[in-house]
Amino acid sequence: MEKADFLKDPVEHIDIKSFDSTAIIEAMRNMSFTAGDIARAADIFNMMINDNECTIILCIAGSTSAAGCMQVYADMVKHNMVDVIVATGAAIVDMDFFEALGFRHYKGIHFVDDKVLRELYIDRIYDTFIDEEQLQICDNTIKKIADSLTPGCYSSRQFIGEMGKFLIENAKKSYSLVQLAYENDVPIFCPAFSDSSAGFGLVKHQSQRQDSHICIDSVKDFRELTEIKMKSPVSGLFIIGGGVPKNFAQDTVICAEIIGESTEMHKYGVQITVADVRDGGCSGSTFREARSWGKVDNVYEQMVFAEATSALPLIVSFVYHKQNWQSRSRRKWSKIFE
Amino acid sequence: MEKADFLKDPVEHIDIKSFDSTAIIEAMRNMSFTAGDIARAADIFNMMINDNECTIILCIAGSTSAAGCMQVYADMVKHNMVDVIVATGAAIVDMDFFEALGFRHYKGIHFVDDKVLRELYIDRIYDTFIDEEQLQICDNTIKKIADSLTPGCYSSRQFIGEMGKFLIENAKKSYSLVQLAYENDVPIFCPAFSDSSAGFGLVKHQSQRQDSHICIDSVKDFRELTEIKMKSPVSGLFIIGGGVPKNFAQDTVICAEIIGESTEMHKYGVQITVADVRDGGCSGSTFREARSWGKVDNVYEQMVFAEATSALPLIVSFVYHKQNWQSRSRRKWSKIFE
Amino acid sequence: MEKADFLKDPVEHIDIKSFDSTAIIEAMRNMSFTAGDIARAADIFNMMINDNECTIILCIAGSTSAAGCMQVYADMVKHNMVDVIVATGAAIVDMDFFEALGFRHYKGIHFVDDKVLRELYIDRIYDTFIDEEQLQICDNTIKKIADSLTPGCYSSRQFIGEMGKFLIENAKKSYSLVQLAYENDVPIFCPAFSDSSAGFGLVKHQSQRQDSHICIDSVKDFRELTEIKMKSPVSGLFIIGGGVPKNFAQDTVICAEIIGESTEMHKYGVQITVADVRDGGCSGSTFREARSWGKVDNVYEQMVFAEATSALPLIVSFVYHKQNWQSRSRRKWSKIFE
C-alpha cells in the first residue's frame, strides 16, 4: 500500500445550512435520555442568541474539526452565533489553519497497523488520517509568521490574529475559522497554544533566535479573556469536549473576583462530551459542579453526553434556521485590544 | 408535590416519517468519528432492506421505548423493515404493551429525591417517570391473559402472540409494536421474558394455579428462533443496546450448527450502544469479536457507540425515506409455527 | 500460527485468600473517587456478612469468570459469604461448568484478526481465548444431563442442581462454583438460561425428543427466587456487571408485593460495573433509581464504576480476612425446594 491508498477519501465538512434539523429537534424535545438533552441544549443555545446582552463563548477541545465539524464552527462565526473562541492549539492550528493552507483530513479506519502508517508518514486520529509532511509545512508557516513579528510577549489571541491576517493574503481555503474570526473581530484564545503544531513552529523560531524572539504569555490570555468577561453583563458557554478551554473560560468569573471586579456567573451553559464525571477531570465535570465554584448558573444549562460529531450539527442547524442571529449585533470583542 | 406534578409531560414518541434525515445522513457519510459510523450503519441497514433474501432481526434491550423511540420500532414493523424481533421483556411488556393499554411514560429528571418518588408510587428510569399503579394494571393484564390459556409450555413468542391478539380487542392505542407485529406475522421473542412486568403477572398466575398453569420455556424460544435462522439464507442484525437479545440472536448460527444444520453467519450487522468493550460483556462486544465465534460476518457491519435515542431516529428515517421497503416481500415468519 | 500458539497461557484464577487486601482497603477508605467507593463497597459487603438475618444474593453478568475471577465466586460460596446466586447462563455454564469439565480459558489479545481465530475454532471474549471444540463438549454434556432427567418443567435452579450432582461424579476440577453451590445448598438461578452453552445442549435435547423432553420454565425461577426473598427478613445484593441477573434479583421485592406478600426492600446493595447510567439500561441504573421502584434501600448501598476484575478481588479479600463469615450460619436455601 502506498500513501495515496490511505489518503484518498477526504473528510467533507458538514454544512449545517444545507439541511434543516428543526423538525428533528422539535421531535426530540418531547423525548427523554440523550435525545431530550440535545433538544434542550439547542433551545438553550438559541436563548443565548436571543439574549441581547449575552456574550457567547465557544470552547473547542478534541478533534471534531478534523472529523467533519470544521465548517460548523466557521459558520457559527460567519453567522454571528459566537463572540469569543477558546480552543486547543490542535483545533485551531493543526486542523483549521492547516486546511486553510489547502491541506485535507482523510477518512480512514481505526483498526490498522500503525507502524505501516508511520512508515508512510501518515498520522492517525482515531479513524482519520493526516499527511505528516503537510503538517510540517503548517509548523513552518507558524515559524514564518513568528519570524515576521516584533519580538516580545504575545497572547495567543494576538498571534492567532496574525495568523488570520496571514490567511487573508495566503489562504488556499478562505472559509476558515481563523480567517473568519479575524475578519469579524471574534478573538480566539488557545490557553495551551504550544501544545500543538504551533508549538513546533514557535520552538524552532525561538531556537534560531535565542535572544530576540516572541514568546506566548498565557497569563496575558487569561487577563484578556477575563477582561471580556468583565465587560459582558451576561455570558454563555457552548462547550465541545471539555479540557483546558472549558476550565479556562469558566475560570474567568473567579478571576474577575480575584482582581477585585465582581462579575456574574455564566448564565447559560451547553456542553457536548463523552467524558466521564467520575474521575474528577474537568472535561466530564457537570455544570452543577461548576455551580459550587460560582462559575456557571444552573437555570439554563445542559450536558449532552454524546460524541460531538453526531449531536453538534443537529443543534447548530436548528439555531441557524431559527434565524435569530440575523438581528443580533456583533460583539467585536477583538476591538477592545486595539 | 403531588403525583400529578411529576407526571405532567408525557413522552411523545418520535415519528421518523415526519422528517427526512436523508440530507443529514448524506452529509455524515463523509465525516469521521461517530457521524461517519451513523451514516455507514444507515447504509448497511438499507442494504439489508435491498437484499431480497435477507431476514432482518431487530434486537432491543434498554429503555429506548420508554424514552421516545417506541413508534420507531412500530414503524419498522408497519413499513416492512423488520422480520423478527428479539427483545427484553421490559421493552415489550412494561413499555410497549403498557402504552397499548392506554398508559404513558413521562419526562422527568434524574437529579431527584427517589424516596419522594417512592412515596408517590412513581418509578424512575434515568430521567423518565412511570406511574407504578398503572404498571400493576399491566402486570394483572398479563395474568388475565395467562389465565385464559390452555395450561402447558409456551415459548415467549407464543405468549406475546396472545398479547397481540388481546390488543386487537382491547387496545387503547392500536399502533403498538405488539399488535402490529401480531398483525404482520412478525414473531417477537423475549428470551428472559419473566424478567419484566410479564414475570409478575405470570408468577401470580402460577401461584394461584399450582397444578394447572402455563409455563414459559425459553428453550422453545431458542429452537424457534434457530428454525427461522436455518430457513433464512441471509440474515442481518439491527441491535439496540445489546444484552440477552443480542447474544440470543447471534447464537442461532451456532445453535443450528450444534443440531447439525449448518447455516450462514449473519451477513449484516448494526449495533447502537453505549456499552463498553473492555469488560467482556456481551453488550459491548464488537462484531469483530462475534466473527471469531463464527456468528457475524465482518464485511457489512458497523458499531455505533451512541445512546440510541440520538442516533436511531436518524438511521431509520433515512431508510424509511429511501422507500426500498415498499418493494420488499413480507417474510411472515410467524406463519411457520401455525 | 496454529491453535496451540494462541492457546498457551491459561488464565489463572486469582485466589483472594493468598493475599490480604485489608491495608489497601483501609487506606482507600479515606480517599475519594473510585478508591473511596471500593472501600465503602467492601464495608457494606462486610455489614451483610455481620447481619445475622441477611440473605446475600450474588448477581453475576459479564465474563469475569473467564478473565480470572472464577475462584473468587467459588471462594465466596465455600467460605459462606453468599446464599443465593443469580447469573447469566454464560457465567455458569460456558465458564464455570466448562472449567469444571477440565477445560481452560486463555490469555490472548484483543487486537487480532478474528478470521484467523475462526479458522482455528478459537472464540474470543475481548482479550481472552476459548477452544470452540471444548465448548461443544460442554454443550453436549448439558444435553446428556437433560437426556437423563424425567421429562417436565424445570427451573434453571433445578437443572443447575443436576449439573452440580453430575460434577460430583465427573468433575475434572472439583472447586467449581456449580459443584460448591450444590454441596452447600446455595441455589443458582439463570433467568435467561437458554442464552448460553446450556441453550445449545437443551435445544439439541428437545430436537431429538420432540414429545418427551424437559423444558426450562423461567417463571418458576422467578417464583422460587421470590419465595426465598419472602422468607428472608433482610437481604443484600452483591452485583457484578448488571443485566438480567440484577433486574431479576431486584424485582423479587415487587414480585412479593404483587402476589400479596409484602416484604422489605433489599437492605444492602453493592454493584461493580462499567455500564453507563444514561441509556436507561438496567446495568447502569443506580441504587437510587431502584429506590424509586421500592426495590433497594439507599442507606447502605454503593455503586463502584470499575471493570470488576480490578476491584472485586480487593473487596472480597478484605471481607474474607475479616473472618466474620466464620461465625455466620449457612442459609441453605436450596433445602426449601426439596
Add this chain to the structure above:
Amino acid sequence: MEKADFLKDPVEHIDIKSFDSTAIIEAMRNMSFTAGDIARAADIFNMMINDNECTIILCIAGSTSAAGCMQVYADMVKHNMVDVIVATGAAIVDMDFFEALGFRHYKGIHFVDDKVLRELYIDRIYDTFIDEEQLQICDNTIKKIADSLTPGCYSSRQFIGEMGKFLIENAKKSYSLVQLAYENDVPIFCPAFSDSSAGFGLVKHQSQRQDSHICIDSVKDFRELTEIKMKSPVSGLFIIGGGVPKNFAQDTVICAEIIGESTEMHKYGVQITVADVRDGGCSGSTFREARSWGKVDNVYEQMVFAEATSALPLIVSFVYHKQNWQSRSRRKWSKIFE
C-alpha cells in the same frame, strides 16, 4: 448546615509504602481484562526503572491528587521513580502546593445541592470538597512569589522551581511534590499553567504591575522539555488521565525532529485513564495511535482503562517494593537549566 459540617473528613493520602501490592499484581498477571492490564502496566513501569538509560516522565491530569493520590506522586519523586513531571496547573498548584500551605481536601458526596455549597464557599470536585477561602490564600501566595521575581519571561518550570524554594522556608507540610521535586532536581512543567489557581495569582500580579511583571512563556516550556528529551537516549511515559500533559510530553519527539535533532520515540508507555478513544481526543488516544505519529513505540506500552485512584496505588506499590529504584542514579534534569 454550616461549612464545618461539610469539611470534616479530610482526604488522607494513600501511602504505597505502607502495604505491599506484590502478591496482588502477581495474581493479576495471569488474569485478563483490566486486571491483566494493571499487572502489565506495573511490569512496564518496573522495566523503566530497571533501564539505566531511561528518563521517566510522569504526566498528571485530572484530580487524583485531591482524591488521595498526592503522596503517591511525592513518593515517586522521593524514591527516584520519576525524572520529569508534566502536569496540569490544578494538580500542581490548586492541589499539591495548596496542601503544602497547610490546607486540606475533604471527602464529600456528589449528590448534593451545589447552591448550598456556593453559599458556604465550598468548591466541589465530584465527591471532594475544598474551602474556597483557602484556595484564595493559595492564589495570593502565587502572586506574592511572582511579585518577588525579576520581571521577564519564565517557563512554568522556572516558576514552579521558585514555588519549591518558597516552600523550603514556608511549607506547613514538607512532603509535597513541589518541594520534593525542587530538592531532587526533578523539573515540573505545566504547559497550561495559567489554567489554575496560579493563573489567578499571576493575572493579579500582572494587573497591578502593568509595565513590569513576569510572564509565563509556554514555548520556553516546550523547548526545555524537548531539550531533556533530546538528551535522553531512552524515555518512558507514565501518564495519569491524559489531556495537555500527555500530548505535550509525547510531542517532544516530533519537536526534536522539527528543530533538526532526531531522537528516539518514547520506548515505554503506561497510561491510566477513563477517557474514551472514540471522540478523537488526546486523553483517550491509544499508544498505537501515537505510534502512527512516531511518538511512542508499541513494544512496551499498556493502556489501563480505570479511574486512577483504584489502579495507581497498586502499580506504584508494586514497583516501590521491587526496590530497583534503590540502585538507580538520579537524573537531576533541573540542573541542565542552571
